[in-house]
Amino acid sequence: MKLLEKCMVLLINAHLLMATVAKNTTTLDPRYDEMNNDLVCYSKYDKSRVVRCNSACVQKRIVSRYKINSEYDFDFYYRVGCESKSFNPELQKLQCSVKEFYGSAYTIDYMIKGDTTRNPRLFVRKTCCFTPYCNEPVLYSHRYWFRRNWSMLAIMRNKYNSQHLLLFVVTSLIGILMVYGIVTKVMSWFKSKQMSQSGQKCRELEHELILESSFKDSTIVDTGLEVTGRLTVKETAYLLSQLPDQDKVKYSRMKSVSTEESSKSKSAQSLAVVESEVVAGSGTRRVFIKPPLKTKAKGWGHTLWSTVRTINSPYDLLYRMIEHGPYQYPFTALELLCLFEETAFKMAEEPSLLQIEADITVIGDIRGRYADLHRWLQLTGWPPHNRILFLGGILDSGESGSVECLALICSLKCRFPKHVFILRGEPETSPFRMSTRLHPVITRAVQSCIKRMCTHMPFAAIIGKSVLAVYSGFSPMIREKGHIHHLFRPVTAEHMNAVERHIIFNQPSNRVRMYRPNPNTEGDWFGKQAVKRACKATRCNVMIRGQSYVPYGYLPCWNNRLINLWSAPGYGSDFGAILSISKDLVITPILMEKQT
The missing domain is CATH 3.60.21.10 (Metallo-dependent phosphatases)
Structure with missing residues (x-):
């Protein structure tokens, strides 16, 4: 039985290989034009098949979204080949054209929306190029899908190698933090410089509190006095003469050291007494505010x-x-x-x-x-x-x-x-x-x-x-x-x-x-x-x-x-x-x- 199963598998593989060779030897798929089929493009992600195209070689990354039991499933797949015909006027505008960027490769992003209750949508990113073998497939870009109960970590592990993913994530985080730190430092420096030049480093009082105040401009009394801050020679001499001599100040301080040490314990006891009298006193005096000058x-x-x-x-x-x-x-x-x-x-x-x-x-x-x-x-x-x-x-x-x-x-x-x-x-x-x-x-x-x-x-x-x-x-x-x-x-x-x-x-x-x-x-x-x-x-x-x-x-x-x-x-x-x-x-x- 095992020998028979192996023979069946070999026959099936040989049949598929012959069908592939036969399909590769055919001229073109009926969807493509029959004129000037001299542009050779890849048509399979593992480079095992090529086709001759008329207009352009394309790469398509397609995300399919559809709704099942009020939840969305996503299907990601990758396609390479020729630009296909379309009878939809909107899709005809999105077809590859060699006149778009003067023969250079370019990329188009668009979405196709369905009308059924499953609310299907196709998100397509199409790359057009116009030279032979220009649509070289990306390795490991075969079709894969995500289940609803999978976590994001399981999805990323299923698509990428976990070791490479960890290195990529760590490198990205370090780069983002470095850029953020540099930008924050530069912005804070510019802000502090601007604030120091404009005098706005202090905090402004809340605007609602300013409006609520009962202070009025009409209560200000203008004295007409102008103050320079500069003293005349006579004023400076008088002010300096009123200052006590530094030697007398030092002598009075030295003389008071002994009295301070002797009365230190008494002052500590009197402090509590004074505080208690303030708390238990008859109350505070009333404060009056005059109009400002x-x-x-x-x-x-x-x-x-x-x-x-x-x-x-x-x-x-x-x-x-x-x-x-x-x-x-x-x-x-x-x-x-x-x-x-x-x-x-x-x-x-x-x-x-x-x-x-x-x-x-x-x-x-x-x-x-x-x-x-x-x-x-x-x-x-x-x-x-x-x-x-x-x-x-x-x-x-x-x-x-x-x-x-x-x-x-x-x-x-x-x-x-x-x-x-x-x-x-x-x-x-x-x-x-x-x-x-x-x-x-x-x-x-x-x-x-x-x-x-x-x-x-x-x-x-x-x-x-x-x-x-x-x-x-x-x-x-x-x-x-x-x-x-x-x-x-x-x-x-x-x-x-x-x-x-x-x-x-x-x-x-x-x-x-x-x-x-x-x-x-x-x-x-x-x-x-x-x-x-x-x-x-x-x-x-x-x-x-x-x-x-x-x-x-x-x-x-x-x-x-x-x-x-x-x-x-x-x-x-x-x-x-x-x-x-x-x-x-x-x-x-x-x-x-x-x-x-």
């Missing part, structure tokens, strides 16, 4: 100018920077490193929640505008005649005056630690890139020193037991003052907890009642009810924040319970503003219009 910037604009000046002050950085004026200062690396290290020690002695008495000036984001910083100090008065609280936002990587701003504020902080206070903002938390005025190695050392100093900055302040000052927002995890007071410092941006991130990155929104995640930033949105809870937790009436620029630099919201402050005129906004808080908790906004 308008001034105008004058001088040499808002950018940092470089100049050469002869400095006659003694070897103290604060004296020399005041005498040098609002211009680029020729720092040395040793001056900056010593200054920032001393400032870090000063701020490390302060708690994370500052308790400040009233009669103080609050300054918002400066963003590296050194000339504007001199204007504000000239307008409100220099320490020790004036006490100042900086909400943060002193630095800006796109502004060359950032180092001057930070150095002047730190010099004032070291000389007058009870008159100058600094809070930590988003620019002090984010990486800061210093302008290349020093050697690259020295620049990196100064940047590292600035980063280390910023980790010691406090997070919030309470003014007159009634005004809460933060850089940007509040946290739902804060239930009392102690939750801010006991925040650990120094802390880097990578090791910040949720409370610290909420204070620095949260933003107000009129579409939120309490808190809601913000996918665009590291913080959350907070609403009107959240501000009420924050004031209740800290026993305050008003909350002051910075970070966002507003049309006039000053914008009260939600029944004057939240005050938005921006102090950099010409940077995102045409105005900058500061707040002057008197002993009676009367807040007077002072606006400054940018120089035109």
